[in-house]
Amino acid sequence: MAYGQTGTGKTYTVGRLGKDDPSERGIMVRALEHILSSMSFETDRVAISYLQLYLESVQDLLDPEKTNIPIVEDAKTGEISLPGASIVEIKDLEHVFHLLQIGEANRHAANTKMNTESSRSHAILIIHLQRSSRIKEENSSLSNDTHDIFPDDLPLVLKSKLLIVDLAGSERIDKSGSEGHMIEEAKFINLSLTSLGKCINALAENSPHIPTRDSKLTRILRDSFGGTARTSLVVTIGPSSRHYSETSSTIMFGQRAMKVVNTIKLKEEVDYETLYKKVEREVDQLTSEMERQQKLMKNEKMQLDKKLKESEGSFHDLRMTSNIRIENLEKEKCQLESAVKTLMRDLEEERGQNNLLSEQIAELEKLVNENKQQQLENLSRMKIFTDTTKEHEKEMEELLRQLQEERRCSSSLKDRMSVLQQELCDAQSSTQLQESMAHELEKKLTKVTEEFTSQVQSLKEKISELISEKEVIYEELKSTQEKVQQEMLHRQGLEDQILRLKWSTSDICAEESKTSYGMVRSGSGLGNAAFVSKSGKIREALSGQRGTISKIFEEVGLPNVLALLKSEDLDVQIHAVKVVANLAAEDINQERIVEEGGLDALLSLLETSENTTIHRVTAGAVANLAMNGSNQGVIMNKGGARLLANVASKTEDPQTLRLVAGAIANLCGNEKLHLMLKRDGGIKALLGMVRSGHAEVIAQIARGIANFAKCESRVISQGQLNFPFVPQMFHSCFFSGELLQLQLETFSLVYSTAKC
Numbered sequence: 210m211a212y213g214q215t216g217t218g219k220t221y222t223v224g225r226l227g228k229d230d231p232s233e234r235g236i237m238v239r240a241l242e243h244i245l246s247s248m249s250f251e252t253d254r255v256a257i258s259y260l261q262l263y264l265e266s267v268q269d270l271l272d273p274e275k276t277n278i279p280i281v282e283d284a285k286t287g288e289i290s291l292p293g294a295s296i297v298e299i300k301d302l303e304h305v306f307h308l309l310q311i312g313e314a315n316r317h318a319a320n321t322k323m324n325t326e327s328s329r330s331h332a333i334l335i336i337h338l339q340r341s342s343r344i345k346e347e348n349s350s351l352s353n354d355t356h357d358i359f360p361d362d363l364p365l366v367l368k369s370k371l372l373i374v375d376l377a378g379s380e381r382i383d384k385s386g387s388e389g390h391m392i393e394e395a396k397f398i399n400l401s402l403t404s405l406g407k408c409i410n411a412l413a414e415n416s417p418h419i420p421t422r423d424s425k426l427t428r429i430l431r432d433s434f435g436g437t438a439r440t441s442l443v444v445t446i447g448p449s450s451r452h453y454s455e456t457s458s459t460i461m462f463g464q465r466a467m468k469v470v471n472t473i474k475l476k477e478e479v480d481y482e483t484l485y486k487k488v489e490r491e492v493d494q495l496t497s498e499m500e501r502q503q504k505l506m507k508n509e510k511m512q513l514d515k516k517l518k519e520s521e522g523s524f525h526d527l528r529m530t531s532n533i534r535i536e537n538l539e540k541e542k543c544q545l546e547s548a549v550k551t552l553m554r555d556l557e558e559e560r561g562q563n564n565l566l567s568e569q570i571a572e573l574e575k576l577v578n579e580n581k582q583q584q585l586e587n588l589s590r591m592k593i594f595t596d597t598t599k600e601h602e603k604e605m606e607e608l609l610r611q612l613q614e615e616r617r618c619s620s621s622l623k624d625r626m627s628v629l630q631q632e633l634c635d636a637q638s639s640t641q642l643q644e645s646m647a648h649e650l651e652k653k654l655t656k657v658t659e660e661f662t663s664q665v666q667s668l669k670e671k672i673s674e675l676i677s678e679k680e681v682i683y684e685e686l687k688s689t690q691e692k693v694q695q696e697m698l699h700r701q702g703l704e705d706q707i708l709r710l711k712w713s714t715s716d717i718c719a720e721e722s723k724t725s726y727g728m729v730r731s732g733s734g735l736g737n738a739a740f741v742s743k744s745g746k747i748r749e750a751l752s753g754q755r756g757t758i759s760k761i762f763e764e765v766g767l768p769n770v771l772a773l774l775k776s777e778d779l780d781v782q783i784h785a786v787k788v789v790a791n792l793a794a795e796d797i798n799q800e801r802i803v804e805e806g807g808l809d810a811l812l813s814l815l816e817t818s819e820n821t822t823i824h825r826v827t828a829g830a831v832a833n834l835a836m837n838g839s840n841q842g843v844i845m846n847k848g849g850a851r852l853l854a855n856v857a858s859k860t861e862d863p864q865t866l867r868l869v870a871g872a873i874a875n876l877c878g879n880e881k882l883h884l885m886l887k888r889d890g891g892i893k894a895l896l897g898m899v900r901s902g903h904a905e906v907i908a909q910i911a912r913g914i915a916n917f918a919k920c921e922s923r924v925i926s927q928g929q930l931n932f933p934f935v936p937q938m939f940h941s942c943f944f945s946g947e948l949l950q951l952q953l954e955t956f957s958l959v960y961s962t963a964k965c
């Protein structure tokens with residue numbers, strides 16, 4: 210900037226053209242001359258705008274019609290631009306002269322006292338410089354994002370702007386001698402210069418606020434003084450002492466301006482246009498390369514398709530060959546399987562024969578078990594035989610296991626064949642490998658076949674061994690059968706003996722049906738002596754028969770006899786009860802029969818059986834057991850009185866009633882059981898049997914009453930005798946001669962008891 214009083218040589222210093230004499234040239238021409246001499250038209254560009262600021266209006270000196278050009282400030286960078294101004298690119302110095310001449314011609318000037326050609330406007334020459342460059346990353350101040358996209362060899366543009374300002378004169382209005390319109394000019398000039406001075410002052414003082422918006426001059430120069438720009442100020446003064454104050458003011462202005470500290474910054478930015486072109490070129494190259502690659506791929510694909518077809522043809526041939534081989538192998542496999550099946554059939558036949566043998570052995574075991582004597586011997590034989598059979602079975606199992614192994618071998622052969630099939634499928638690329646595998650498989654198959662043949666041979670040998678062992682077993686079986694035959698004959702003899710015993714027992718029972726069992730023989734009741742004297746002969750006969758029974762009993766054993774009480778055969782059951790009844794007649798057997806469970810079996814028969822003979826004979830047996838004092842309590846505890854009463858209520862058979870009455874009569878002999886007898890209905894049943902009217906029944910009833918009364922007489926002193934059945938008996942019975950004595954004795958006892 211050239212600052213100074215009017216006529217002091219600002220325009221002379223800055224804007225002189227010096228077209229013919231280079232020494233006459235001002236800073237504008239010299240600057241452009243210097244730029245043009247150092248620039249390259251390939252990479253660099255220089256253009257100028259020539260403006261004037263007149264009355265706070267920006268005008269284009271190169272195109273005077275453009276007036277009031279707006280001043281635009283970039284919000285981001287703070288750069289000032291004048292969008293409406295002409296920007297003319299400079300090619301050479303002549304062009305510079307031409308443009309500056311145009312601008313000079315259009316500049317507003319007026320005569321002042323100070324200067325006949327005083328510049329009344331601020332002339333501003335803006336030189337736009339642009340230099341293309343390529344800067345590596347380390348030297349670049351560009352943002353990281355830009356470098357991420359274009360990592361190296363970036364097309365960059367260095368931009369610069371040189372403003373050469375020829376300010377209007379800075380003198381005061383009065384001194385300049387301006388009048389009218391010129392006063393207005395002077396005011397605007399002073400306004401802009403004053404605001405320029407304020408800005409310089411603020412910059413010199415590092416004030417936070419620079420008042421650049423006060424005038425258009427400071428707005429245009431905003432990015433050209435202070436901050437990042439380099440500013441040079443030419444101060445022009447007049448040598449005359451008359452202009453002392455102006456000179457002083459100008460110099461002070463210059464001094465303040467010297468205090469302004471600037472920090473220059475290089476302005477560079479990416480040349481996006483060039484970059485775009487470059488990228489576009491690269492895209493074109495890549496597209497053509499891609500098309501070329503696609504073409505190549507297409508050709509390769511065609512070649513590969515051709516090869517694939519050829520491979521498929523060869524693969525088809527290979528598969529055909531493989532299929533033929535597989536068929537051959539499967540045929541061999543079928544043959545092997547049929548051989549295995551034949552062997553299996555033979556083995557099954559052998560097994561069937563062995564099963565038959567086992568069945569026969571089981572039958573033999575059944576027969577042998579029937580005889581206890583021979584059982585142990587037969588068992589030992591059977592054990593030996595079973596062991597032998599188990600061994601044979603083990604051998605058979607071993608053979609079966611071997612056979613299963615053969616089957617497993619066969620299945621593994623199948624698996625191998627399937628693997629071979631898979632491998633054949635996979636062997637698209639290698640026929641040789643396929644053939645070698647098939648050859649190997651054939652070898653394995655041959656080996657397996659040989660192994661199988663040898664195993665079959667060994668099986669055959671084992672089968673022949675089995676056959677010889679089977680013959681030995683047959684011999685043993687024959688001898689065992691002969692022994693069983695002998696055992697059966699022996700058993701037949703034993704069964705004959707049992708039959709004979711049954712018959713003899715039947716005879717004894719027939720006799721007994723007319724008498725009683727041992728109960729009448731025992732002498733616990735009243736009237737016993739008379740009865741014994743009358744039946745003495747019978748008893749002698751019975752005694753002989755009981756001897757026979759005792760012998761059987763000793764031979765067979767009580768448990769076995771008692772077991773027959775539960776026989777399914779009614780005839781056997783009846784005879785068994787009869788035998789037990791006779792045994793119970795003996796004092797020695799009575800307790801033992803109860804201990805061995807005979808009483809339970811008899812009571813069970815009384816409860817469950819519907820057979821009258823069973824009822825009769827069982828009642829006799831219970832009556833005999835009831836003769837024993839210790840048995841009486843057991844009978845009562847097991848509900849014997851209740852069961853006897855139940856039988857008595859169901860039957861009208863005098864023999865049965867006689868035996869039931871006898872049993873209850875025996876129980877009546879035990880004073881401890883009287884309450885239970887009453888509770889279980891024994892006394893009531895005894896009394897109810899009077900309805901029979903049969904002498905022998907009445908006799909037993911009377912005996913029971915006598916036993917009861919005899920016991921009651923012993924306890925009468927401790928309580929009152931309740932004997933309600935006596936009158937009923939008197940009323941119901943008739944007195945036979947045989948029983949008269951017994952009944953008299955009974956009644957006398959009853960009455961004596963009642964009296965007490």
Ligand SMILES: Nc1ncnc2c1ncn2[C@@H]1O[C@H](COP(=O)(O)OP(=O)(O)OP(=O)(O)O)[C@@H](O)[C@H]1O
Nearest residue numbers: 214215216217218219220221324326327328377378
């Ligand atoms: N160094 C110099 N040598 C010879 N002549 C000079 C010199 N400086 C200025 N002049 C002459 O002085 C006159 C006034 O100069 P100039 O027009 O450059 O002053 P100015 O400061 O630009 O005035 P204004 O501010 O009014 O335009 C001109 O005729 C110029 O030729």
